[in-house]
Amino acid sequence: MEKLKFINGGVTAPMGFTAQGVCASIKPSNTTKRDLAMIYCEKPCNAAAVFTKNLVKSSTIIVSKKHLENGIAQAVIVNSGNANACNADGIEIAEAMCKLASEALNVNADDVIVASTGVIGQPLPLEPVKKGVEALKGTLSKEGGSNAAEAIMTTDTIKKEWAVETVLGGKKVIIGGIAKGSGMIHINMGTTLSFVTTDAAISSEMLSEALKESVEVSYNMVSVDGDTSTNDTLAIMASGLAGNEMICTKNEDYKTFVEVLTVAFKEVAKKLARDGEGATKLLICKVDGAKDYKSAVTISKSIICSSLVKAAMFGADANCGRILCAVGYSGADVDVNKIDVSYKSAKGEILVCKDGLGLCFDEDKAKKILLENEIEILVSLGDGNGSAEAYGCDLTYDYVKINGDYRT
Amino acid sequence: MEKLKFINGGVTAPMGFTAQGVCASIKPSNTTKRDLAMIYCEKPCNAAAVFTKNLVKSSTIIVSKKHLENGIAQAVIVNSGNANACNADGIEIAEAMCKLASEALNVNADDVIVASTGVIGQPLPLEPVKKGVEALKGTLSKEGGSNAAEAIMTTDTIKKEWAVETVLGGKKVIIGGIAKGSGMIHINMGTTLSFVTTDAAISSEMLSEALKESVEVSYNMVSVDGDTSTNDTLAIMASGLAGNEMICTKNEDYKTFVEVLTVAFKEVAKKLARDGEGATKLLICKVDGAKDYKSAVTISKSIICSSLVKAAMFGADANCGRILCAVGYSGADVDVNKIDVSYKSAKGEILVCKDGLGLCFDEDKAKKILLENEIEILVSLGDGNGSAEAYGCDLTYDYVKINGDYRT
Numbered sequence: 001m002e003k004l005k006f007i008n009g010g011v012t013a014p015m016g017f018t019a020q021g022v023c024a025s026i027k028p029s030n031t032t033k034r035d036l037a038m039i040y041c042e043k044p045c046n047a048a049a050v051f052t053k054n055l056v057k058s059s060t061i062i063v064s065k066k067h068l069e070n071g072i073a074q075a076v077i078v079n080s081g082n083a084n085a086c087n088a089d090g091i092e093i094a095e096a097m098c099k100l101a102s103e104a105l106n107v108n109a110d111d112v113i114v115a116s117t118g119v120i121g122q123p124l125p126l127e128p129v130k131k132g133v134e135a136l137k138g139t140l141s142k143e144g145g146s147n148a149a150e151a152i153m154t155t156d157t158i159k160k161e162w163a164v165e166t167v168l169g170g171k172k173v174i175i176g177g178i179a180k181g182s183g184m185i186h187i188n189m190g191t192t193l194s195f196v197t198t199d200a201a202i203s204s205e206m207l208s209e210a211l212k213e214s215v216e217v218s219y220n221m222v223s224v225d226g227d228t229s230t231n232d233t234l235a236i237m238a239s240g241l242a243g244n245e246m247i248c249t250k251n252e253d254y255k256t257f258v259e260v261l262t263v264a265f266k267e268v269a270k271k272l273a274r275d276g277e278g279a280t281k282l283l284i285c286k287v288d289g290a291k292d293y294k295s296a297v298t299i300s301k302s303i304i305c306s307s308l309v310k311a312a313m314f315g316a317d318a319n320c321g322r323i324l325c326a327v328g329y330s331g332a333d334v335d336v337n338k339i340d341v342s343y344k345s346a347k348g349e350i351l352v353c354k355d356g357l358g359l360c361f362d363e364d365k366a367k368k369i370l371l372e373n374e375i376e377i378l379v380s381l382g383d384g385n386g387s388a389e390a391y392g393c394d395l396t397y398d399y400v401k402i403n404g405d406y407r408t
Numbered sequence: 409m410e411k412l413k414f415i416n417g418g419v420t421a422p423m424g425f426t427a428q429g430v431c432a433s434i435k436p437s438n439t440t441k442r443d444l445a446m447i448y449c450e451k452p453c454n455a456a457a458v459f460t461k462n463l464v465k466s467s468t469i470i471v472s473k474k475h476l477e478n479g480i481a482q483a484v485i486v487n488s489g490n491a492n493a494c495n496a497d498g499i500e501i502a503e504a505m506c507k508l509a510s511e512a513l514n515v516n517a518d519d520v521i522v523a524s525t526g527v528i529g530q531p532l533p534l535e536p537v538k539k540g541v542e543a544l545k546g547t548l549s550k551e552g553g554s555n556a557a558e559a560i561m562t563t564d565t566i567k568k569e570w571a572v573e574t575v576l577g578g579k580k581v582i583i584g585g586i587a588k589g590s591g592m593i594h595i596n597m598g599t600t601l602s603f604v605t606t607d608a609a610i611s612s613e614m615l616s617e618a619l620k621e622s623v624e625v626s627y628n629m630v631s632v633d634g635d636t637s638t639n640d641t642l643a644i645m646a647s648g649l650a651g652n653e654m655i656c657t658k659n660e661d662y663k664t665f666v667e668v669l670t671v672a673f674k675e676v677a678k679k680l681a682r683d684g685e686g687a688t689k690l691l692i693c694k695v696d697g698a699k700d701y702k703s704a705v706t707i708s709k710s711i712i713c714s715s716l717v718k719a720a721m722f723g724a725d726a727n728c729g730r731i732l733c734a735v736g737y738s739g740a741d742v743d744v745n746k747i748d749v750s751y752k753s754a755k756g757e758i759l760v761c762k763d764g765l766g767l768c769f770d771e772d773k774a775k776k777i778l779l780e781n782e783i784e785i786l787v788s789l790g791d792g793n794g795s796a797e798a799y800g801c802d803l804t805y806d807y808v809k810i811n812g813d814y815r816t
Contacts, residue, residue: 056736056744056764086732086766120729121766227716228737230729307715308635311811321528321638324494328464329636336464356464358494358529397805403719 003166004260006267010161012145013176014199016041016239020144021151024132026081026124036132037151039076039195040105040140045237047073048208049113050215052232058083059090060114061233063098067110071204073237074111076195077101077133080154080180084116084124085230093124100130104137115233117154117180117193149178152193155402156180158275162268166260168253171244173200175264181224181272192219192272194234200257201240202247209250210258211236218265221297221390223305224276273391274374278398282391283313285377290386295332297388302330303377304392313375314394318343318366320352320359323377338382345372411574412668414675418569420553421584422607424449424647428552429559432540434489434532444540445559447484447603448513448548453645455481456616457521458623460640466491467498468522469641471506475518479612481645482519484603485509485541488562488588490532492524493638501532508538512545523641525562525588525601557586560601563810564588566683570676574668576661579652581608583672589632589680600627600680602642608665609648610655617658618666619644626673629705629798631713632684674797681799682782686806689721690799693785698794703740705796710738711785712800721783722802726751726774728760728767731785746790753780 012019021037023030049068051061067073077097084090094114102109116124149161163176177196202210211234219234240246247253274282285303290296303309306326312319323341327334341353347369352361369375420427429445431438457476459469475481485505492498502522510517524532557569571584585604610618619642627642648654655662682690693711698704711717714734720727731749735742749761755777760769777783 054733054736055742056732056747083729086729086761086764088765120727120732121761227714227730227733230733230736306635307807308811311808314808315811319528321491321494322635324464324528325462325635325638328462328638334463339464353494353529356494357496395808395811397808399715400719400722400803400805400808403716403723403803 003256004263005165007163007165009163010145010149010176011039011178011195011197012142013163014174014197014239015241016043016199017197018140018142018144019148020136020140021147022132022135024079024128026079026128030081034147034151035080036129036136037078037148038101038105038136038140039148039197041074041237041239043239044072044074044111045239046071046202046204046207047235047237048204048211049233049235050211052229054228054230056085056230058085058116058231059087059094060084060116060231062091063094064113064115064233067098067113072111073113074107075101075105076113076115076235078115078152078193079129080117080152082116082118082122082124083120083231086121087123089123093126096126097129100133104133113235115193115231117152117231120230145178152178152180154180155277156275160268160271162264164260164264166256168200168256169244171242173198173242173244175200175260177264177268179268179272181275192232194268196236198236198238199240199242200238200247201242201244202238202257206247206254207236207238210254210261213258214262214265217262218269222269222273223301223390223392224273269391273393276393277402278396279393280373280396281313281394282374283377283393285379285390285392287379287381288387289381289383291333291384292386293388296386298332299327299330299334299379300388300390302326303379304390307395310392310395313370314396316367316370318350318352318361318363318370323379324353324356327379334381335383340380342378343369344376344378345369345374347372411664412671413573415571415573417571418553418557418584419447419586419603419605420550421571422582422605422647423649424451424607425605426548426550426552427556428544428548429555430540430543432487432536434487434536438489442555442559443488444537444544445486445556446509446513446544446548447556447605449482449645449647451647452480452482452519453647454479454610454612454615455643455645456612456619457641457643458619460637462636462638464493464638466493466524466639467495467502468492468524468639470499471502472521472523472641475506475521480519481521482515483509483513484521484523484643486523486560486601487537488525488560490524490526490530491528491639492532494529495531497531501534504534505537508541512541521643523601523639525560525639528638560586560588562588563685564683568676568679570672572668572672574664576608576664577652579650581606581650581652583608583668585672585676587676587680589683600640602676604644606644606646607648607650608646608655609650609652610646610665614655614662615644615646618662618669621666622670622673625670626677629796630677630681631709631798631800632681677799681801684801685810686804687801688781688804689802690782691721691785691801693787693798693800695787695789696795697789697791699741699792700794701796704794706740707735707738707742707787708796708798710734711787712798715803718800718803721778722804724775724778726758726760726769726771726778731787732761732764735787742789743791748788750786751777752784752786753777753782755780
């Protein structure tokens, strides 16, 4: 897509935004890793967010939802190391975090978005947050964006930040973001913690619509372990400083904005899946020829979520039975006698199943293809025009290791 | 329950049945493990079965369904090492297996139930089956039941056979069975390969009803990895040789029969879960106080299927967040402020969450409880009278190892 150029930077790339991350020792045992971040805009922004659909929610989600009711936000405060979920004083603490940010940044407390990620059901102490905000105060900068990206990481092994440049109504516009993922990433509205900023002028209603559209085919198509977090938050803030004509309807500029956001979010989705807990491979499952779009989504998700498919991919085992099986129990209506399955990577492509029947194939070639760290699982159903793409990762010893004793 | 006594034996414990298992080298690389079995009754039996709901099915299921249309069966032929699924000549091979059994046992080929388990999408060669049947011929005996149980094992580490004695209409009646499980065991009608025999006199219609009722709360409540096999078959044959009055309606004897079958099947369910691929622990999730039965089923299954819960149990980590999270995304309607969670084992019981809030608990005590190999996860919802029990296992390094290269 020529409309879009990936550029360096993250959440501070758009005009008006600064950020910073510090080590606040939210977990007393953490004395080195940054775990508290703030993002700030020099002016109040139009804003929108999507949150987890889990009934068990972090208190931060209840508070952030309330603060976003008027569609305005000017800052974000976010910690890792503690999810602030299932705690008696959770709401109180979340509100207190907003107040600390509001005082440090001289913004309205109701214009602060708060988010947390980490262990559930353990009280989040306010003292380290206080000290952290004290340390953050006056240090927010363009360069600090990267530290903010680091501060939201939990079991992530790679810092996730991105920025893209596009043109809206003749004006250069930048969108940037940071994200954390790794485990507990599942296909349900608003996975992971993600904060997105832009200098585009766009109403909060249109931001909300744009989020929904782009999340649908990106974040909502990622699964690492099938579990849906209590804390998933994806918030976007638009400063309007690019000076483009304010997007208030679903006009051409809106469409471009959604298109750019979708391309960027799909890249983030791949980053999240590739960095899934313990993952050694990114799996991209492309389904076409399904009865309809919904069936394609159901089938691609069923494959990407199958523990047996994920374990087979870890072992570079071109087992077509695992794929067929996951298609068969997905719940989607398929003609099982028309299913073709191929594996593809930088090392080539190999057909392992034709018309629902397993083929004799070159095992050496298949092994070579599957030993790569980015694998496409291609499923053709010959049954219609529905297509979809889902993102996941392999299931490894390290996933078990990471989650066998997560709290310590 | 006094109505029932577990006794020694398996599929040959009831009057009229003999069985045997041999090594037929279905996989050429297998030269020692028994992989072909036959079960035989001296007279035609009333019979019924439940099968996988996966759209991608082994050819054996299509053939067995057809053979059971008249509710009569006299023999079973079953192999491990190859699933006979997604093969061009699958139906032909499954019919040929029935014919081989019919000739060896002098029964009608239409009265033979056929089943296979193993790798999907690789042709099942008939030659080893022929040789195997030749070896089986004339060797079926009461003592051979145990060899049949061995012959259906794949990645199972423990042979699964059982028998119970009860009284129906004043007559002693025996029910026996063999089962294989391990991986790919999921909550959908008719999980695993299981063959059940009885000398009770009961119509095939009532057998079918009894299977459905008892499977619902036993086999259908087990999950090892969330994947549903293409080959799941649970067949039951009744010789009627116990001489009780034929059960043709849902009378008291029928109720006793279902009750006994249910107790036995729940024990099998636990055996299947405990021997899940790579498992070191049996997990039993008991949910009560749910809005209704359906909600309780949904929630208990959601917990038992969560990779994060399973990994935490492997690590003996009393993480209540994993449980709350799985309750919250289950899809069932719950009041998140009323959820209590406890862990229980032979070493005691500990409350880790009260009214949806994480508690400070004795970590040493929790660890001691969770280091046992049979763990109960107790969830009280305080919201109604719905209760349910689901069976699963922990997620371990060995699960990944076993499934990383299943085909070799």
